[in-house]
Amino acid sequence: MSPRELVVLGTAGQAPTRTRNHNGYLLRWDGTSVLFDPGEGTQRQMLHAEVSAPRIERICVTHRHNDHCLGVPGVLNRMAQDGPGRPVTLHGPDDAFEHLRALAVVAAAHVEVTVEGIPVRDEPVEVARVAGARLIARALDHRVPTVGYRLEEPAGRSFDAAALADAGITGPDVGELQRRGELRGVRLADVSVERPGQVFGFVMDTRDHPAVVDLVRDADLAVLECTYAERHADLARDRGHLTARQAGRAAARAGVRTLVLAHFSQRYPDLEELAAEARAAVAELGGRTRVHLAHDLDVVPVPPRRSAPARAAS
Structure with a gap:
């Protein structure tokens, strides 16, 4: 079976740095790929990561801020070059629909692109099916209408x-x-016995909000932004972001197995402060979440399936 893994193409929040590219997160899932929030420079990062553009089935954008979608034209052109004729669907909040459609037009790529708007609601909205798994979105709390994503595989049998x-x-x-x-x-x-399906969660720009926990509940792998350290919590609230401590607490409360921290402010040249805060938050709640501090071009595997519970004796 093809691997299930996350390829981190960029980790910078708002502005890239010398060592961090703009956002970009590619999920490989059973022979297909979903690209989340491709910021500027994603096409080049894909080359460095040896990511196959033709395998990208969907591009999922959380909101219309350019550091989360300005890489769309380059990615579409890469797809047209590497796998002509392969269609792709571009998803984003209804508020971002015209912006995303304009990016697809600007690309002028010879690839069939369908742009689909997502209603921004407080309850889960089904977006698509990906290799049999259900892709859903839910509203978050940022400065513009924003959604987070959750990919959940149906339960199987052992x-x-x-x-x-x-x-x-x-x-x-x-x-x-x-x-x-x-x-x-x-x-x-x-x-x-029933075997739990695997779950992936993706949460970018948002204030601390109950939907964060809901989107990543029981996730095997979850990406959460942590733009700021707790000492800058006021900035996080004012600008619509999470702190590392808030990300760690949300993951622990949700029972996330592996938390990937990403989307870092350029004010932190040393990211270990953020990782330490998230790990401390998990420990305070008695959680068992493993915290992975993302770096550009990291490859993070989805943890092995959870063991099915023992079958009761008849």
């Missing part, structure tokens, strides 16, 4: 080989049992 053998279910009959739910008096629940 079979108990011994129980199948005892029940005399083998070969094609296993698939038949899974489709029908019962076969020759044997119920699916008698020989298997």
